[in-house]
Amino acid sequence: MKYADEFRDKEIALGLAKTIRAEADPQKLYRFMEFCGGHTHAISRYGLEDMLPKNVRMIHGPGCPVCVLPAGRIDMAIRLAERPDVILCVYGDLMRVPGSQGTSLLKAKARGADIRMVYSTIDAIRIAEDNPGREVVFFAIGFETTTPPTAVMIRLAEKKQLENFTVFCNHVLTPPAMQNILESPDIRNIGRVEIDGFVGPAHVSTIIGTAPYEFFAEEFGKPVVIAGFEPLDMMQAILMLVRQVNEDRHEVENQYSRAVNRDGNLRAKEEVSDIFELRDQFEWRGLGQVPYSGLKLKRPYAIYDAEVRFDMHELRVDDNPACECGAILRGVKKPVDCKLFGTVCTPETPIGSCMVSSEGACAAHWTHGRFRDHQQRRVS
Amino acid sequence: MKYADEFRDKEIALGLAKTIRAEADPQKLYRFMEFCGGHTHAISRYGLEDMLPKNVRMIHGPGCPVCVLPAGRIDMAIRLAERPDVILCVYGDLMRVPGSQGTSLLKAKARGADIRMVYSTIDAIRIAEDNPGREVVFFAIGFETTTPPTAVMIRLAEKKQLENFTVFCNHVLTPPAMQNILESPDIRNIGRVEIDGFVGPAHVSTIIGTAPYEFFAEEFGKPVVIAGFEPLDMMQAILMLVRQVNEDRHEVENQYSRAVNRDGNLRAKEEVSDIFELRDQFEWRGLGQVPYSGLKLKRPYAIYDAEVRFDMHELRVDDNPACECGAILRGVKKPVDCKLFGTVCTPETPIGSCMVSSEGACAAHWTHGRFRDHQQRRVS
Amino acid sequence: MKAYQRKLDIRNGCVDLSHGSGGRAMAQLISGLFHEAFGNEWLARGNDQSAFDVGAGRMVMTTDGYVVSPLFFPGGNIGSLAVHGTVNDIAMAGARPLYLSASFIIEEGFRFADLKMIAESMGEAARTADVHIVTGDTKVVERGKADGLFISTAGVGVVPHGLDLSAENARVGDRVLISGTLGDHGVAIMSKRQNLAFETEIVSDSAALNDLVAKMVEAGGRGIRLMRDPTRGGLAATLNEIAQQSDLGFHLREEAIPLKPGVAAACELLGLDPLHVANEGKLVAIVAPENAAPVLAAMRAHPLGRDAADIGEAVADDHHFVQMATSFGGGRIVDWPSGEQLPRIC
Amino acid sequence: MKAYQRKLDIRNGCVDLSHGSGGRAMAQLISGLFHEAFGNEWLARGNDQSAFDVGAGRMVMTTDGYVVSPLFFPGGNIGSLAVHGTVNDIAMAGARPLYLSASFIIEEGFRFADLKMIAESMGEAARTADVHIVTGDTKVVERGKADGLFISTAGVGVVPHGLDLSAENARVGDRVLISGTLGDHGVAIMSKRQNLAFETEIVSDSAALNDLVAKMVEAGGRGIRLMRDPTRGGLAATLNEIAQQSDLGFHLREEAIPLKPGVAAACELLGLDPLHVANEGKLVAIVAPENAAPVLAAMRAHPLGRDAADIGEAVADDHHFVQMATSFGGGRIVDWPSGEQLPRIC
């Protein structure tokens, strides 16, 4: 796979690991948060942890739009899908996300709700065309990456004059969440671990560009390196962060220059800003309410807004109090510190956001990294 | 089963058979037509033929409302059922009745039409109530017996203000068909066998009473004995007909006095005449067009008429020219005289009306009587 | 095995697609529900197949799929039926049924509570019939792609030395024995069908016949030409099949055929012929005339053959007709049922 | 048998409820379509079960239900799959598969032409694998109560003397051998699913492995601890199961695991782990270290084992982890798949 395999090269990795080890000051602790689940996945999938010195520690951020979707929004979607007239179209990742009381879209489907998995927003349009007598609702989730496809779909629905098609919008934004991690009032209760730098989003940045992180780097005095999702991308970014820390810089650097520039995808940004506007606040599982972090459809597109058409009311479900996601997402705790980890809470029956998708911190550790907790000898 | 088992008594039957044999003039041929499929069924089910003298011959009439339904009406129903909005409710007997080109409701159902078997018109009403978004059509067939339940159902639909409920009306009347057999112009082509008397309908007569046959007996000079469907009822009626012939009478007599009187069921007749009116003519499979032999809904009930609501157009399908039903129904031929009998035409793949339901002349002979064609020794 | 996270919520839970996908949820369903119900040493080993020792000789194998609706009916459920039906097809060869396999195809949304009841019925039926369900398989399909639950069972058994029962073995003059009343299963099922709904005391005759068969073989030995359980299509289909395969005909006496009044009444109500209605705990045996009396006596001595009767004989007939002297005194053919058994109005 | 009225209209006809009701239509479907495709002496006898002679020894039995969608896929169809899968489960015990049963559950409206093609594929697959489909069953359910066609096959076979392959037999130090590339079947199927539709050259690996197994047993004898075909849940589920049942862990080397580039690409596209994807013509063998080389050589000498590889070893591990050294140089767990394999966006 061109532009992927080259960035998975073991030989280069071995040298890079040595370079990092050579440059990381043994007296110092380097705590870097990768915001994105894509990076978390790469770390666990390729076993990156085994290649970093002990004093370079990765903190897994909240960067998976599936994980952060609160149980209440799932409950709202289930309630909608249970209407006999409604067909709910969802991305496959959502099927197992827990709502309240152990429910999920998968279980709602088993109990009779008409829920269809789609690969692309284009499939949802086709389903609406094929079912003129039904109300087809697309359950839109995702960060800045996934929002433009939703925007294109709404344009298409408009062009096709589809009257039985709406969107349940749950799109969220990454910069407000990154900011929240550093300054939310919750930190007083949870405590905080110092974060020494951020590995910035890969595909989000293809759309929004690197500019939005500049304010962030400056305001909080944190280095940010935008990195691709291949393991060598990650390692290079870590090296770049180590160097910034060593040199006491806090700049935005772009490791992923083959796909990201400063301005992002102007056409995509324009589509999004035409159709969506900011919500005052939006709930993130594990983080709570985050101001100006969610999108909704603008007034002229209200006919495509499922929350308007079906008069949906916000449902709020408290997170399980034993779940340590809030602390894990902020780097204060690790999955194994949670009493529920691997007992009540597993990928089959996730309790908190970090266990929901394979990119959550707890799920990644359970699925790929757990052996390290009991490590007798190193795999080599 | 009270009022049934008593009339199936073997000992009484043996004596009765002897009485018939004693009274039937060996010099004479007694050709009696039982109009009703119910009688045909009793003859074959109980092996009555074995108990009658050779010169008392039963001719099986067209008296099965399933058999006589022409292929065109089946095609119309299938076309209707193929509409995605329509649920067609039918009595089970109809499922295998052939339309044109080997089609049937059973096959249409297999190919995806939503066709539901019901036991009673009340089930059809329930289906309409359970499917408010669909058009529920009841495929009404039957003689005077089965028409009152359809009438009651239409009253019920009216009371419940069902807007998604209609009736595809195929109800037919017995006296015009009996008359047709004796005087239709077809007889010139087919030839005619003299009929010496009629076994009159059992359950039809519970509704219309014995009076309508009086004109018939007089006009055509034929004895008519209304008989129940139990085998002793049949045998008694045959004896009564033998006596009328011997005494050169042509009266209407009522063997089935435990259930039939001269006037019939007034309440049922009133329901029917409130809702239905005569068609100018209606096609019978095997008989062709028979004037004033079919019913349709009256103008005020047109909203319940599927032919009106769905703008249905009459479809005509020619009977298979090799099929001898017309001659068989008039007593000129027997099933074995048909080249198709038991080869191309069997109950699994019926060609003509007489093979359609187990009460048709050909089906009854195939299913129960065929052994006599090859009889080596008598079952005893 | 290490504990799997949370226990199955048998009371409120239901099967979803994850229970058929080869992951932990499936393993949990199988071990927590099926193995528990069928519990035996073979399943406990957790292989995709099971091994057992056999002696040299003749074995038989059979399979049947069970799609009965409703799943629960008076006298049983799809689970007990799936054991009885397959045990019986083995037993009809005169064989001793030994091991069964069970393949479950489950519609998502199926309630664990129902599944457990069904599995327990299977386990119990297997224990009663002295067979073991040694291997199985579970698939889950999307809602609307099945009818709750289908079960296909297969079975193997061993035939006593020298016994070869087969449909072509009937000879002219053989007696036709039936082990009891006809139509009970079909009528019990139909009484619960939504559009037919009638009330009756009739319960399904679903039962394992292997013990009865063993007693019959003891009494009749090689005088038993063949046996068959008159399931779908009833006695009529079974005898027509045998007539064709053995190239002869049958003469039955209607009076001799055991029938419960409630079954007769239900059939009249629906316009069905009781000889076309399915049985699940009855057998037809074609027996050499000289062995008929002892075999019939052995049948009547067994609880599942109390109402056994000699209902007719095999006759020479190129047309393979199954004829019957009616109880009224005439004669008629007992033909194959034609197509699906549908209630009639005519 | 006397001719049944009209012939099945294979080209245009379809299954309706009458084909499952025990009457002539059903007999015609079975004899005209299935017997023709499977043609053998056992079916020809027309019994509800079949008999065969066996020598004394150890037998195995297995079953699987096949609910694959779509029914026809690159490299096979549900019919060939239903033979291969069951033959393979027998073969995994080191046994020689002999006889199969087949239970068909058909949705009304299913085209005869498709059914015939599927039956013929079954017949051909059986002949190639040198097994016989000796008994079967056909049920027809109403439209909307199935997904076209389900097939459950069961199979029996005989195990060579002294061989006892079972999931609890793995020992620390054993080698893990795999017979070829992973994920081909699952990717071929997914490429034809409506909502995923992608084009690929990948075809299902569906194949009968009994001959390969025979060669392996010849080469490895009792050094082969156990074999398993990594079907649903893929290699990941299979090795996790074995780890639990044998109370140990595994260490794999990702670099050693054979994978076609197209399979890797499709998995990246859908966000799936190829180790979770189903195979239908592959096996995993756990082999004593001293026998690994000859067994691997025997595999590579066989057309179905050309790409066979030694991918790791069994290790002591109370946690039963399946660990893997990634091709990138790190380590990770290969966990059970969790729930249904759904394409991901994240």
Added chain:
Amino acid sequence: MCLAIPAEVTKLLPDEMAIVSIDGVSKEISVALIENLAVGDYVIIHVGYALTKIDPEEAMRTLELLRELSAEGQGAAS
């Protein structure tokens, strides 16, 4: 045609419905077409409707007549 069988009325229900029984088989039917129905009456039922009441005296009379007619034959030549 017109499959119909005799059944005993065992219970009258609202909305012109009733329960009938035939040898232990009981079923709910409509009696909308019948006047003056009482529990214990026998009716002829068809497609879930009672068509008419059975007159027990007429039934007995027919049966007696049948026996007489039969006896005539039994008395006659065999």
Added chain:
Amino acid sequence: MCLAIPAEVTKLLPDEMAIVSIDGVSKEISVALIENLAVGDYVIIHVGYALTKIDPEEAMRTLELLRELSAEGQGAAS
């Protein structure tokens, strides 16, 4: 998050659609978000949409840099 992979554009279709290929796997996607696309370009695809083009020169440059950085380590202490 945001599973996305590089793919080569092999065909442009009407309605802002295109065929892309990844190691022999080809798929129809939307290119409505991309300007000036040509066959042979590589794009990053996500949920059936191309998000951006890959700049081949930047890719090569990054890869060279990676090799250099790696070589530094290989040269350094083992």
